[in-house]
Amino acid sequence: MAHLICDAQAPKPGSTLRAESAGKISRMIPSPDGATPLQFNPLGIDLLSRNLREEMNRRPRTPLDKVQTFPGAGLYALYYKGDLDIYHGLKGSDVPIYVGKASAGDSNYGDPPNLTEPKLFSRIKDHRRSINEAGNIDASHFDVRYLTLDDIWIVLGERALLRSNSPVLWNTMMTGFGGNPPGQGRRNARSVWDSIHPGRKRAAGLLCNRSYSSAEMSNLISAAISISLMPADELRDKELKEFRNHPAKMIWQEAKGAGNEPKSLLVFREDVFLEENNRFGVDLSTVEWELAEIPEPTTTEIAALDAPEG
Structure with a gap:
């Protein structure tokens, strides 16, 4: 025997409201003994x-x-x-x-x-x-x-x-919009947001993004938008999981070392590094860098943490 613990309102025709995944709000849940209805919690999360x-x-x-x-x-x-x-x-x-x-x-x-x-x-x-x-x-x-x-x-x-x-674009893949201005000392990378929307003073002179070329960003943005427009169901959950785990190949990173002064760079994808920095007019003449073997790929979700939100 099952009991209805919450009857969610059906969306009106043409409504723009998005429903939760099936079963999260309105569902039939068997009671433990098959007869006693479970208590309804009006303050449930x-x-x-x-x-x-x-x-x-x-x-x-x-x-x-x-x-x-x-x-x-x-x-x-x-x-x-x-x-x-x-x-x-x-x-x-x-x-x-x-x-x-x-x-x-x-x-x-x-x-x-x-x-x-x-x-x-x-x-x-x-x-x-x-x-x-x-x-x-x-x-x-x-x-x-x-x-x-x-x-x-x-x-x-x-x-x-x-x-x-999910995924809300500027909160997930395109981080950097709401983040605090980058600090001094380490070599700061241009966020995905500032790569797609150049012009903010805070991003002037920053090196290119550490993980994505402009073409790679465009592809990921298109994929993220497509997922966010899907109905909230198991298929979207599956697509979202794959998106979050999509591999991201590093372009460059700062070499390790003591102190707060900028370090030399390890460049993993030279052609992308040069092309992207040239696109933003970054002067590399004073930047020390050397080619290095590409490390293990990270993921879209982890790469987004390169520009933390504020």
């Missing part, structure tokens, strides 16, 4: 996640360049609507290209946060400025949705949005 995701999706999309100051912390999602061929699959869809958040902040004395501060708007504004620095996109190419929340719900809501739209 699955239900809370669904509520947060659906509430976010009910919020109107606002042109990113038109967002005005508002108070509070919470979540936001960017949606691409421009004409770059590389993002063609996302245009006209309701799949976000980036999911971000801003918390209200903590007090060591346990004081409540100041909810009048525009924490979420400030984060959106910073990212809008970052987009406008790039040479081939600007804020008018994007819409934004945002949802103000208490801090306790922000991480759960972000996780729900990322999971239901």
